[in-house]
Amino acid sequence: MYNLQALGYNEFFAGQQNNKQGKVGRIATASNGIYKLFTKNSELRAQLSGRFHHLAEHTRDYPCVGDWVLFQAIDGEDKGIIHEVLQRSSLLSRHAAGPKQEEQLMAANVDTVFLVNALNQDFNLRRMERYLMQVYESGASPVFVLTKKDLCQDKEIDEKVQAVEEIAFGAPVLAIDALHEEGLTSLKEYLHEGKTVSLLGSSGVGKSTLINRLLGQEVQETQAIRGEDAKGRHTTTHRELFLLPEGGVIIDTPGMRELQLWSGEEAAGETFQDVERLAGQCKFRDCRHEQEPGCAIQNAIASGELSDDRYKSYVKLQREAKFLDLKEKYGAHRASRMQVEELKKGTW
Known part of the structure; x- marks a missing residue:
């Protein structure tokens, strides 16, 4: 029962x-x-x-x-x-693999999503931004969980945690070593009776090991990562809901090499609050953030306040989100034509 x-x-x-x-x-x-x-x-x-x-x-x-x-x-x-x-309180989904405009449902009625990323050489801020954007769209709350801290020196851990905090905007950032059960107590506040947590991350970041430690038993198979690039192999092959010892549930999902978005521009704005704030400070309301005088974004990049990589990531995800919105409204064919027309005008 x-x-x-x-x-x-x-x-x-x-x-x-x-x-x-x-x-x-x-x-x-x-x-x-x-x-x-x-x-x-x-x-x-x-x-x-x-x-x-x-x-x-x-x-x-x-x-x-x-x-x-x-x-x-x-x-x-x-x-x-x-x-x-029954109507969902939240829904994690992504664009299904392949050229068709199809949605793939990942997990429903999730309260908190653990965005699991490894601190080894597979550490990737741009990938984290993409995952964060998808969580905001889902209606759940994000928590960054940085695994494999045993593979890094303390100084490197501090630098990487700070880098994630700069893109997280208030979302908790927790560094742990699941293999040796270090830092797991910091996750306990999200694992309450009646609450649902889901894991989201790439292959090889340690999701299966984390699941096993939180459940107190070996329910998920684990594999070693490739030594040359720290990439992982898919060990979780399907989505599954597990009962936690302290009450509540946790949902594991297969690792992904790339998360194709199924969300719109509003989620992009939440993910890049710093860029949106700077854009509002530009001298001209129609600033394209290129060579215009008084561009707050270009000034921030020049001063080091905003990294060029983060701004490029913002532009890429905004374009992708805008295209998704157009496809939903007008269909893929018309959306593609509109995209080409705006690119020619330089307004995309």
């Missing part, structure tokens, strides 16, 4: 169940149309009803790990039929 409140079931979800038939459960895994549910009375396997398939139009209409669903149990079997997905 499971305590639904400990799993994150609260008034937000209970209010949606009023006057609706069916039992409530939370999705722990999803694979090939088969869903593992944690329910009040048991753990069971479930499939979607025929009516559900008929009414679903978009990817986000379907359930994903972390979703709360209404289902009907099949008498005498540990199986059920899912009829409805």
Whole structure:
């Protein structure tokens, strides 16, 4: 038996169940149309009803790990039929691999996302900015978790933590050594009964090791990273929701080499608050931040207040986010034409 409140079931979800038939459960895994549910009375396997398939139009209409669903149990079997997905409090998603405009759902109803990055030579601020932008879009709260501090000298750790703090804008930045369980207590304040944490990061950053340490058992396979470049291999092959010893749940996700955005310009503004603030200080409202006199951004780059790499990252992600917004409004073909036209005018 499971305590639904400990799993994150609260008034937000209970209010949606009023006057609706069916039992409530939370999705722990999803694979090939088969869903593992944690329910009040048991753990069971479930499939979607025929009516559900008929009414679903978009990817986000379907359930994903972390979703709360209404289902009907099949008498005498540990199986059920899912009829409805309850409205989500947050949703982590990305652009699916491939050329098509398709969304890939990663985790639902997450309170806090641990943005896991390694402190070794795979340390990458630009990648962290991209992940941070996606978390802001999801509606969850970000926490940077910097792993493998045992592979760095204290001075290098301090420098890298400071570099992340400069892009984090108030989001906590925690350096840990999960392998030797150093610094794990700093994560405990986010691991409460009724709360959901998800991990997001590239392959080889130590997510599986961190999961195993937090759960107190070896539930995820781990592999050594490549020595020549500190790149990792995919050990987590699917998304899964685990129950934490202290209550609450944690969702692990497969590592990613690149996170293709599925978000708009508003999230980009939250991620680059420093650049947006500087842009508001330019002498001309239509400043393109190139050679115009009184450009606060170019002045900040010249003085060292803003790094050129960070500004280039801002421009790249803004363009990507703007293109995503246009595709959603007008379709991919028209959005591409509009992009080309604006590039010719120099306004993109």
